[in-house]
Structure formats: structure tokens, C-alpha cells
Amino acid sequence: MGSEMNRRDLVKRSAALGLVAIPSAGLLSACASSGGDDSSSDKPTKSASAASKDNPFGVNDSAPLDIMVFDGGYGHDYATALGKLYETKHSGSKASVAWTQDITGKLQPRFNGGTPPDVIDDSGAQQIKLDVLQKSDQLSDLTALLDAPYIDDPTKKIRDVLQPGTIEVGNIGGKFVTLQYIYTVWGLWYSGKLFKEHGWTEPKTWKDFISLSGEIKKAGIAPFAHQGKYPYYINVAIMDLIAKNGGLDLAKRIDTFDPTAWDDPAVKNGIEAIYEIVDKGYLLPGTNGLTHIESQTKWNQYKAAFIPCGSWLENEQMKATPADFDMKFMPMPSLDGDKLPFDAIRAGAGEPFIVPKKAKNPAGGMEFLRMMLTKEASGKFASAANSLTVLKDGVGSDVQLRPGTASTVTALSAAGSNTFNYNYPNTNSEFDVALQNLSAELMAKRLTPAQWITKAKALAVKAKKA
Amino acid sequence: MQHRKYPFIVGFLIVPLVLYITFVIWPYLQTFGYSLTNWTGESQNFKFIGLDNYTALFHDSVFRTALWHNILLLIFLPVITILLALFFAFMVNVGGRSTAGGVQGVRGAGIYKVVYFFPQVLSVAILIVLFGAVYRSDSAGLLNGILVKLHLEDANNPIEWLNDPNLVLWCLLAIQVWAGVGFYLVLFSAAMQSIPKDIYEAALLDGAGRGQTFFKVTLPLLWDSVQTSWVYISIFAMDFFALVSGLTPGTGYGGGPDHHSEVMATYLMRNFLSFGKSGYACAQGVIIMLVTLIVSAVTLRVSRRDRIEF
Numbered sequence: 176m177g178s179e180m181n182r183r184d185l186v187k188r189s190a191a192l193g194l195v196a197i198p199s200a201g202l203l204s205a206c207a208s209s210g211g212d213d214s215s216s217d218k219p220t221k222s223a224s225a226a227s228k229d230n231p232f233g234v235n236d237s238a239p240l241d242i243m244v245f246d247g248g249y250g251h252d253y254a255t256a257l258g259k260l261y262e263t264k265h266s267g268s269k270a271s272v273a274w275t276q277d278i279t280g281k282l283q284p285r286f287n288g289g290t291p292p293d294v295i296d297d298s299g300a301q302q303i304k305l306d307v308l309q310k311s312d313q314l315s316d317l318t319a320l321l322d323a324p325y326i327d328d329p330t331k332k333i334r335d336v337l338q339p340g341t342i343e344v345g346n347i348g349g350k351f352v353t354l355q356y357i358y359t360v361w362g363l364w365y366s367g368k369l370f371k372e373h374g375w376t377e378p379k380t381w382k383d384f385i386s387l388s389g390e391i392k393k394a395g396i397a398p399f400a401h402q403g404k405y406p407y408y409i410n411v412a413i414m415d416l417i418a419k420n421g422g423l424d425l426a427k428r429i430d431t432f433d434p435t436a437w438d439d440p441a442v443k444n445g446i447e448a449i450y451e452i453v454d455k456g457y458l459l460p461g462t463n464g465l466t467h468i469e470s471q472t473k474w475n476q477y478k479a480a481f482i483p484c485g486s487w488l489e490n491e492q493m494k495a496t497p498a499d500f501d502m503k504f505m506p507m508p509s510l511d512g513d514k515l516p517f518d519a520i521r522a523g524a525g526e527p528f529i530v531p532k533k534a535k536n537p538a539g540g541m542e543f544l545r546m547m548l549t550k551e552a553s554g555k556f557a558s559a560a561n562s563l564t565v566l567k568d569g570v571g572s573d574v575q576l577r578p579g580t581a582s583t584v585t586a587l588s589a590a591g592s593n594t595f596n597y598n599y600p601n602t603n604s605e606f607d608v609a610l611q612n613l614s615a616e617l618m619a620k621r622l623t624p625a626q627w628i629t630k631a632k633a634l635a636v637k638a639k640k641a
Numbered sequence: 642m643q644h645r646k647y648p649f650i651v652g653f654l655i656v657p658l659v660l661y662i663t664f665v666i667w668p669y670l671q672t673f674g675y676s677l678t679n680w681t682g683e684s685q686n687f688k689f690i691g692l693d694n695y696t697a698l699f700h701d702s703v704f705r706t707a708l709w710h711n712i713l714l715l716i717f718l719p720v721i722t723i724l725l726a727l728f729f730a731f732m733v734n735v736g737g738r739s740t741a742g743g744v745q746g747v748r749g750a751g752i753y754k755v756v757y758f759f760p761q762v763l764s765v766a767i768l769i770v771l772f773g774a775v776y777r778s779d780s781a782g783l784l785n786g787i788l789v790k791l792h793l794e795d796a797n798n799p800i801e802w803l804n805d806p807n808l809v810l811w812c813l814l815a816i817q818v819w820a821g822v823g824f825y826l827v828l829f830s831a832a833m834q835s836i837p838k839d840i841y842e843a844a845l846l847d848g849a850g851r852g853q854t855f856f857k858v859t860l861p862l863l864w865d866s867v868q869t870s871w872v873y874i875s876i877f878a879m880d881f882f883a884l885v886s887g888l889t890p891g892t893g894y895g896g897g898p899d900h901h902s903e904v905m906a907t908y909l910m911r912n913f914l915s916f917g918k919s920g921y922a923c924a925q926g927v928i929i930m931l932v933t934l935i936v937s938a939v940t941l942r943v944s945r946r947d948r949i950e951f
Contacts, residue, residue: 464778
């Protein structure tokens with residue numbers, strides 16, 4: 176081994192080191208925050224204008240407004256239009272609307288650097304979790320927005336014209352910090368056309384649902400599909416059955432990670448009901464491994480009769496839905512001894528809009544949110560995005576809706592005040608994801624209902640401790 | 642000129658060194674710093690919590706599962722890829738029947754070389770789409786479709802490849818092997834072609850068969866390439882992020898069913914971005930780096946042999 180050897184070894188080793196370093200460097204450098212200093216004097220420029228009835232937050236007309244929206248199924252045109260409206264109302268201001276699908280990638284450095292935008296639609300797969308932002312003290316308290324006058328009828332306050340549950344869902348860590356703008360309902364979906372053809376009717380009880388499923392299977396159609404690759408969806412169905420059977424108190428106990436909540440008979444009733452679908456072979460073959468688009472498309476092709484989903488389904492499946500499909504929404508069927516009526520549905524505000532605490536123009540940010548809550552803005556949004564907003568009766572009779580969205584409006588008025596929602600996904604994403612995993616295992620018949628309950632209870636114990 | 646040597650060398654090294662320190666070493670140090678805090682990832686308010694993240698990591702059963710999966714990949718991915726690549730390279734270069742005394746590959750070797758390299762030009766994103774369709778869990782999937790057509794499985798009870806805890810990791814391993822073999826085949830081919838033909842001819846004259854030629858002549862002379870490949874593939878096995886997060890079930894970077902395909906990188910990302918436990922995720926990053934360093938060092942040391950000069 177001469178010196179020639181050593182040099183070659185050296186080159187080889189440093190090459191190997193470089194190989195080690197490069198791939199992980201990409202991963203790790205993501206950790207590095209931009210070194211912004213939170214305690215710096217980067218205080219928001221408090222607007223000098225005095226608050227008035229027309230200008231409840233005292234917006235400074237000369238201050239620019241920086242808006243960032245998630246560019247998903249709802250697009251960004253609504254934000255651009257509102258931005259223009261803001262500019263005309265506050266002459267001299269400049270509202271710049273930016274959009275992205277990668278909220279975390281774009282905004283994490285800005286939060287860390289202390290220069291976030293003034294309004295953010297924090298949504299999508301890359302959303303920054305609200306519980307995380309709240310714990311990091313990055314969110315403005317939006318209580319002032321709730322007490323501000325409603326633009327269409329200034330005798331009312333904003334808090335009086337919001338759908339039930341909007342304020343509760345916007346409450347994280349005891350403060351109202353996010354306006355969830357879109358009102359979503361969850362339940363089962365079916366094709367009105369398919370049901371009419373076969374003379375099937377919407378099952379109101381779980382017994383009817385199971386016996387109808389038997390009929391559907393005989394007709395050569397799979398009774399039930401779900402978006403198995405993302406167990407979020409089936410978990411919603413399970414938790415809804417549990418809430419309807421155990422009542423709102425139980426839902427609240429689950430939300431607060433009370434471990435004894437999982438001993439409630441309603442939990443057993445709910446999970447055993449879902450397991451019946453698996454056990455009787457009523458699942459669409461392979462559905463446990465399909466993505467949401469794959470399974471929903473098979474449902475659109477009449478390969479499956481029911482699918483659980485939220486009311487974004489119609490907009491999401493627009494291209495795959497046959498023209499005469501006649502999409503219909505229904506609440507989860509009733510179990511024996513349900514505390515809530517059949518019409519009760521999970522309904523809630525989603526699509527979180529926030530005003531960061533370190534925003535330069537927080538007053539403008541809140542004013543922008545107030546302008547989103549008008550009949551005109553809400554109606555436009557509903558017809559363009561096939562989704563309802565949290566503005567009560569926000570869709571005038573003049574607004575044309577597609578069949579699925581129209582059936583959610585009917586279901587919502589039938590439900591009246593019988594709506595519920597869970598808050599645990601917003602307060603503890605780790606618990607939520609772990610519970611979804613359990614539900615996926617149950618659907619694949621790798622867990623029994625009893626094991627599911629034991630494991631879910633253990634998760635609650637862990638979440639309570641954290 | 643001796644006294645001018647060092648400024649000359651430093652002049653060449655200074656730019657890469659500064660880049661390396663800024664973009665590699667400094668982030669490493671930062672990561673280590675953050676791993677000692679309870680940083681949530683969204684603000685500069687965090688507390689120093691000492692080694693708490695590391696103790697928690699030690700008791701975290703999901704992280705241990707993920708580590709175990711990386712170790713499984715670390716064992717099987719290099720072995721399978723290198724053996725297949727060596728076999729194909731040998732057949733393509735020297736495995737042919739030598740009719741007229743020369744050493745050559747099997748018939749059509751040139752075509753094989755090109756065809757084997759095809760998967761290498763596909764990006765990971767394309768692999769994910771492609772194999773999403775191959776492993777699709779109903780009879781519309783390529784594998785299930787074929788099995789159903791051959792009446793080997795019931796269309797009403799298809800194999801949910803990526804939703805089966807016993808299959809999912811091996812399905813992903815197969816993708817990486819499929820995608821990687823071509824590259825190492827070309828690498829080994831190039832190395833084999835630099836081996837003088839007369840050594841092979843001498844072996845043939847001495848009556849060595851294909852097997853003996855391979856183990857006694859080819860493999861020892863290729864050892865350098867094999868060693869480098871081993872380190873390189875091992876680093877791939879330590880990552881595996883893209884395939885797992887793109888193909889496997891589960892909310893937030895896959896890893897399912899129920900962590901059966903979890904690797905350290907996906908668990909790190911979920912903690913970093915979804916759970917608001919960025920300090921904890923940084924501790925995982927430090928562990929991943931340490932394990933990768935150890936693996937590389939061990940691989941280079943264990944496989945060290947005397948060089949054969951030719």
C-alpha cells in the first residue's frame with residue numbers, strides 16, 4: 176500500500192461522506208428557522224384611524240393588506256374579487272392576494288421570521304395546524320370581529336349571523352382565533368338515480384340500512400365504499416354514530432380526552448354497527464386501499480351505493496359524476512336508543528381563516544374577514560365552489576345550486592339545532608391520526624370492535640397526559 | 642515554489658468549504674440545538690429541555706418500529722440490488738457462450754443494458770404514480786387484475802397490497818430494487834469492462850466455468866465498485882421517504898397500515914409538520930444522521946480488502 180493507495184482511499188472516503196451528508200442535509204436544513212427574533216420591536220403598525228361604526232376595527236386606509244389563500248378546490252378568485260372590493264372601500268389601500276397549495280412551505284419561514292401576512296386561509300394538506308399556531312402564540316384574538324356590525328344589516332352583530340358551532344370551532348385554547356368560513360355537513364351520500372331505478376329508499380335506521388345493504392348486494396352492487404387509504408373518512412362515520420347514540424355530552428367527553436368516555440355503551444354500539452358492514456361483506460372489494468378519488472369515482476360509476484364524506488364531495492367529483500347521477504346526502508342512520516334524532520348531522524365550520532398576531536395590518540385583516548360575511552360574497556362563493564358558508568341563510572333563493580349541495584341545504588334545515596361536531600382534531604392532531612389508524616385496522620378486520628375500544632381508550636389516556 | 646503551495650490550495654478550497662459549512666455543517670448544528678428544545682416549529686418561543694426529546698424517543702414504540710423497518714431495508718435492499726445487478730452485469734458482459742475463444746456477453750447484451758437502465762430515468766414521483774396503479778387494491782390494479790384474470794384470486798376478495806401489514810414493506814422494497822438495479826448494472830458493467838480480457842481468457846483456458854469465473858475473477862476485481870454501491874444503497878435505505886409517503890395509507894405522510902411501513906423519515910416529518918413537535922423531530926433527525934454515519938463507517942471498514950492491482 177503506497178501513497179497512491181492512501182490518496183485514493185481518501186478520495187473514496189470523502190466521496191462516501193459527501194453521499195451521507197447530501198441527502199440528509201436537505202431534510203435537516205428544513206429545520207433551520209430563519210433566525211427571526213420574536214422579541215424584536217417588529218410591532219404591527221397600529222392604525223391611527225379611530226374606530227367607527229363603518230370602520231369598527233379602525234382600519235388605516237393607507238396600510239397595505241397582505242392576503243395569502245390556499246389555492247385548493249375553492250380556488251382563489253373569490254379572494255382576488257374581495258381584495259378589489261377592499262381597495263375600493265378603503266381608498267388608497269393596496270390589497271395584494273397571493274395563493275399557494277403549500278401553506279406550510281410558504282408561511283413557516285414567515286411565522287418564524289415574524290413577518291406573516293395579514294390574513295391567511297390556512298388549509299389543505301400542507302396547512303399549518305391551528306393547535307400548533309395557537310400554542311406558539313401566533314394568532315390574533317378575533318373576538319372583536321364577532322362583536323363588529325354585520326355589513327348587510329348593521330343592527331346585528333357578526334356573532335348573531337353565524338351558523339351554530341362556528342364560534343365554538345374557532346375557539347382554540349379558550350380564545351376565538353379563527354374564522355372557519357365554509358359550513359360543511361358530513362354523512363352518507365348516494366345516487367338518487369340508482370335508488371329510483373331499484374326502488375330503494377333512504378334507510379332511516381341502522382337495521383334498515385343493513386337490510387337494504389343485503390338487497391343492494393343481491394343486485395350486484397357493493398353496498399358501501401370508503402376512502403380507505405385515508406382513514407379520516409370512515410373515522411368520521413364511526414364517530415358520528417357514536418355521537419348520535421351517546422349524545423352531545425359524550426362527544427364533549429371525547430373531546431376533552433376523558434378516558435371513561437370510551438366505556439360508554441354508545442361507543443360499543445357505534446363501532447359494532449360499522450363492523451357489521453365489514454363482517455357481512457358489504458364493503459366494495461379493495462376499498463380499504465383506495466384513495467378518496469379512486470373510491471369516490473367507483474361510487475360515481477354505480478359500483479357502490481353509499482359512501483361517507485363531507486359536503487365538498489360534489490365539487491371534488493364534478494368531472495367524474497354522470498349528469499343524471501342526482502347526488503343525495505343523508506344523515507347517518509339511527510341506532511337503537513339514539514339520544515339524537517335521525518336528522519342530527521355533524522355540521523361544522525371548516526376552512527380556517529386566521530389573522531396572525533404579528534401581522535402588520537391586523538385591523539385590515541379582520542375587516543377583510545368581515546367583508547367575506549355578506550350575502551353577496553357568501554352566495555357567490557356557494558355557487559362557484561358548491562359549498563355553503565358559515566353565514567346563516569347566506570344563500571339566497573336566487574342562487575342556483577347543484578343537487579348534492581341543494582340536498583345539504585335541505586338536510587341542514589331539517590336538522591335545525593340538532594348539529595354536532597368534534598373539536599379533538601383541532602386540539603390534538605396526534606390523537607386524531609392515531610384513532611384513524613385504529614379505524615383503518617378495524618375496516619381491514621385486523622381489529623375487533625372490543626380491541627378498537629381498548630386501544631382508543633389507551634390513546635385518550637395518553638392524550639390526557641400530554 | 643514550495644512556499645506558494647498552501648495559498649494555492651486554500652484558494653481552491655475556500656468557496657466549497659464556505660458553502661459546505663453554511664449549507665451542511667451549520668444546519669446540522671442548528672438541528673442538534675433545536676433537538677434540545679420543545680420548539681413547535683411555528684415560533685421562536687421555546688424552552689431548553691435538555692435530553693428530554695432523546696429519552697422520549699427511546700420510549701417511543703412508533704420510532705422503534707420505524708427504525709426497525711429502516712434496518713430491514715438496510716439489510717435487504719443492498720443485498721438484493723447488488724446481487725441482481727452483479728448477476729445481470731456478469732451475464733451481459735462475460736456470461737455468453739464463448740464460441741471462438743473470446744469473452745462476450747449473452748446475445749442481445751447491448752439491448753439488455755439499455756432496457757435495464759430505463760427505470761433509472763423515471764423520477765420518484767412517476768414511480769409513485771406507476772406503482773400506485775400496479776399495487777392498486779381492487780381488480781383495476783395491474784397485479785390484482787392479472788391475478789383475477791388467471792383465476793388465482795377472487796375479484797371480490799383482492800389482495801390489498803399496500804394495506805396488508807405483511808406485504809407493504811416488501812412491495813416498496815421491490816419498487817426500489819426494480820428502479821435501482823439498472824443503474825448498478827451499468828456501474829458494474831463499466832467496472833467489468835476495465836478488467837483485462839486476458840484474465841478471463843486465462844481462467845477459461847484453465848477450465849473455469851461461469852460460476853468460478855464470477856467468484857474467483859470478477860467479484861474480487863469489482864470489489865471497489867461493490868463497496869461504494871453498498872454505501873450508496875444503504876443511504877437510500879435509511880431514507881425511503883418518498884415511496885412511503887406517496888404510496889402507503891395513513892393521514893400525513895402515509896406509513897400505514899398502522900405504522901407497518903413507517904420509516905424514520907416519515908415519522909420525523911409527521912412530528913415536524915403535523916404534530917407541532919419540531920424539537921422532537923430534530924432529535925429524530927440527529928439519530929437518523931448518527932445511524933447513517935455508523936452504517937457508512939461500518940460498511941467501509943468491514944468490506945475493506947487488499948486491493949488487487951491490474
